[in-house]
Amino acid sequence: MGRLTQNQPFDVQDRLIPKVGSGDKILFWQDKWVENRPLHERFPNLYVLESEKGCKVSDRYKVGQHGIEWFWGSNNALTSEDLLCEWADCISAVKEVNIQETSDVWLWKTGSVTSDSMVKTIRGELDHINVLNETKVLKWLHWIPKKVNCFLWRVVLDRIATKEALQIRRINxxxxxxxxxxxEVESVNHLLMTxxxxQLVWSLIFQWMNIPLPGYILSVVQLLETIDSHSWQKKIKRAVYVVVAATCWNLRLMRNECIFKNKSPNITNLIGNIKAISYTWIKNRAGLQEIIWEKWRSFSF
Ligand SMILES: [Zn+2]
Structure with missing residues (x-):
């Protein structure tokens, strides 16, 4: 997954503006129908829990006695105070949009109406890209903390605030x-992979796991796809996913400490942290309580 293929269709989408009617064609999380920004970007924690990621706006409200009533329609419940607050924020944002009885319409930025078939084609392209990305990340939904999951989800979609990304958004x-x-320019793939x-960190980590590091890996998505294609035991795969997550997370932490705390990078510490944190996650979250530290240290279980 290069940047090019990811960005091209989004550029096309940028030129289309939805005019909200009843919400029968607009996607609740993915289209830019509230303040010109998709809700999944503003509320990534909620989006992770959404069981129907491609739901329409009209799937998430009903007309009650007091007008439009928005509801959380996912099969996954909002279980924490933080999540409930986020959902409340989300509702107050969507409440600003005027829902009407007419059908939704897509406009080019010039103001002319776009045919439904055109929108379908563009959306087809977008769906293709999103489905591929999401399946990879959602695999480890419960095995790692939510904030890490959200971080990785943004890594895969290339939505991390690296210097390159900030430059593209015209931040000086x-x-x-x-x-x-x-x-080199700091991009997500540079920072986490190339x-x-x-590279040194990944080779040490793969050595520890006693797995040959796949060659020519240029992005996190590629690495995930390679792991996915292996026919390892389920338990091993799960452990490898968790370690990959811990490695990305710790590389990012190290980078932040260098920028914001003026520390110098320490690879030995980093490797130790990756082993320790992945042990905590695998033990407490991945249902492998029987694992003990002595064994994890040599990645045998
Ligand atoms: Zn560098």
Whole structure:
């Protein structure tokens, strides 16, 4: 998954504006129908819990005695106070939009109406891309903390606020260089996969897991796809996924500590942290309580 294929259809979508009617054609989470930004970007924690990611706006409200009533329609319940607050924020955002009885219409930014078949074609392309990405990430939904899951979900969609990403959004920065090597533009894939320090970390981590590091991996998505294609035992695969998640998360933490706390990168510490945190996750969340630290340290279980 290169940047190009991901960005092209989104550019097309950027030029289409939905005019909300009853919400019968507009996708609740994915279309830009509230303040020109998709709700899944504003509320990633809620989106992770949505069981029907492609639901329409009209699937998430009913007309009651007091007018439009929005409801949480996912099969996955909102279980924490934080999530309930987020959902309340989401409702107050969508309440600003005027729901009408007419059908939704798509407009080009010039103001002319677009045919439904055109929208269908564009959406077809978008769906193809999203489905591929989501299936990979959602695999580890319950095995890692939610904030890490959201982080990875954004990594896969290339929505991490790296220097390169901020530049694209026209935020001025003094330098685009990666803080760790000071040598290349900091992109998600550079930071997490292709930079020298990332490569070193991955090779050490794969050595520890006693699995050959796949060659020519240029992105996290590619790595996930490669792991997915293996016919390992379920338990092993699960452990490998958790370790990959822990590695991405810790690489990002190290980068932040270098930028915001002026620390220098320490690969030995990083490797230790990855082993420790993945042990906690695998033990407490992945249903493998029988694992003990001595065994995990040599990745045998
Ligand atoms: Zn670098």
């Amino acid at each position: 920065l003094s330098s685009l260089q990666c803080v760790l090597c000071n040598n 930079s020298e320090s990332a």
